[in-house]
Amino acid sequence: MIGITSIGAYIPRYRLTLEEIGKMWQVRGGPGEKSVAGYDEDAVTMAVAAALDCMKLNNNQADALYLATTTAPYKEKQSAALVAGAADLEKTAFTADFTNTLRAGTTAIKAAVDAIKSGSARNALVVASDCRIGAPMGRFEQLLGDGAAAIMIGTKEPIAMIEGVYSIFSDFTDYWRTERDSFIQSGEGRFLEEEGYMPIMTEAIHELMRKYSLRQKDFNKAVFYAADNRNHASLAKALGFDKSQVQDSFFTKIGNTGTAAAMIMLVAALEEANPGDRILFAGYGDGADACILRITENISRIKGTPVMEDRFARSVSIGYGKYLLWRDLIPVEASSLPERTEPSLATRWRERKTVRALYGVKCRRCGAPQIHPNGQRVRVCIACQEKDDFEDYKFSDKTGKLFTYAIDQLQPTKNPPGLNGVVDFDGGGRLICELTDYDLDNVETGMTVEMTFRKLYQGKGIVNYFWKAKPI
């Protein structure tokens, strides 16, 4: 039976409180806060983090990766391939971007189910990630948050079976960005709810329930997308679900995370589900996708792993100025410090194994794992000088200790000062690299770190992704 075999999510650690936004514009900021991708994060890096989180629970290598996002860093160039590279999938994995609609997440899930059904894939990893930006001083600025979720679809010991799916499309124009828009535009609120969201979602969900002869009481949890808390509550009421049956939207904790929103809610619902539970799951945007999930005994497999609340817990509030800077919403004075070296397409291609999944090598003669700090291929063993006798050795999944570090006021970064460190990996090997997501006051030699895929900087018009160390 086809179902969900693993789940994962990633919520960036930074938060912007609505009060802080309100203070900026001298208006009343609502309650709550929104998650903000770090200065070195985007839809691709968050997707990588969610994908790796999902694959940690399930060692099955995905042979398909579908990425749902409306904020791909490139208009032309596939983001799914970037994510698949960092997640170290085989090159035969089938990759595709699902985009241009907030329904892309559920649409990708439906496509993944079809791929499994047809036999073209065995394990399809669906990742949804978004980093949408509302125009300053507007309501979307308060509403939108950043985050990612990942769901593995397959047949091997699913934690939840997919019992039924129902989709409709609609060309209702409610939220949009044209080719030239950086910010979201939308129609008038009540019109969108009364003529768009409510009738479309209600129809899809009612038709699904009718098709499978299910009633509201047959569901333990209803998980569905909404633009905001008001939409969310209105639909729950219209569908006739009791408050206790409705999955929290997390909008006051992380904001509306776009294509990832419904999947983040689903991951949280699954983390709390019990065998036999039935979950209604629906995504919205230019139509609606609804599906029925039935929890299996395998759900015990994910118990004891971090839950959504743990992901929310490790948060740090930032000021509005930092938010403007990180999202490139404000021009700043050019630095007189030396710039970073320009990335080279040819070098990045030649050293792709290191750039993508932080591969180094391990010497077959002396056993020393090693990686070059500039990504350069190792040809002669740094320990025993044997030439060209190595096996590949992955560092991106290893933890390490910070041997020494430097807090660098001169480093070109949007989050000064930069922090660089010498990381000694558990199991051997050393890398000098940048650190991220640290509390400067708590940085000390000996601290444990893990590796995370981030943007180093942009140069020559490309996003220069690489791995950084991050305190655990």
Added chain:
Amino acid sequence: MESIKDRVAIVGMGCTRFGERWDMGVEDLLVEAAYEAFEDAGIEPKDIQAAWLGTVFSGISAMTLAPLGLQYIPITRVENMCATGSEALRGAAYAIAAGVCDIALAIGVEKLKDSGQTGVKGPAIVGDNPDGSSAIGSGYSAPASFAYLGTRYFSHYNIDRDEGKRMLAEIAVKNHQHGSLNPKAHFHNILTVEQVMKAPIVAWPLGLLDCCGVSDGAAAAIVVRSDMAKSFRGDPIYIKGMAISAGARQGSMRQDYDYVHIDENVRASQQVYAQAGVKNPRKEISCAEVHDCFTAHELIVYEDLGFSPRGGAREDIFGGTFTLKGELPINTDGGLKCFGHPLGASGLRMLYEMYLQLQGKAGPRQVKNPRLAMTHNLGGNAGAGIGCCVIVGNEK
């Protein structure tokens, strides 16, 4: 293998005033340093039979030396990061020792301030493309790569932050004290320990005043066969040893490197001591110019070069061992810290000061009865460096 000892002499030297030389281009700096050296040696430019030019950023190829107007002699441009000036000397000295020429010029230059940038961009590093692009593009600054040493030294020897900062500050204070006596130095201000400790942090534990000057400048040496030396002047100085030790990034890639010493420094100094017959450097070396690009590096250099025992630098720093009046004066001209650091010129600038000291011409900075003097550079940084040492003496 024959030793280089006493086969090559230095009979003339020149050095420009270092600093923000808005008034001078690369060509002016080269001409100024070279002509001072020619005059000092009592020779004409046409007497030069071969030249080695060291620069990291300020030119490429022999054509950079064209402003001197030398007439169709062999000229080689060399680069070895911060050891570039010493590398130019090595090229010239080896040619003399090989007997393929009798009078050679070693000259180093750097013009950093015309870039309009604050600080120095790292040169193209291994793993980068020749056009300056790279696979990754590491973004850390030079101070950060030396801050690793300070942080680790404090942690390794269990030195608290305040004590550690104070120890580094003493080094900066000493070098400014020395440099204040030197009209050619970039800076002339005397610092206090408090000033250094309170200066804005650049890369903890290094503050602004723990970092050397970013300067323009040039320095030059006239190198001849030692048996000819006395025909040029009565007080030539002789090369007793020259060594370079280049790492292979062992420290950056292997966990057994401890970041409280630099193997490249240690090995270069051991080689040069062996060549010069030095058994106890602390006792036998009269004075030295070492690579104080950042105070944390001068700290470990004391130990790497065998001037202080491992972990013993702190005691020597607070005891004043390396001041002008101390047991072993170090960086008597102000060092990179106060004299300034035009990368390609620095090795030869160090030699210039040791030359003056050995000739008894160092004025208010004069060390008493020096016999052997030493220069030391580190190109690159901890974990991936080029250690370079030269010992010179005033007796053959």
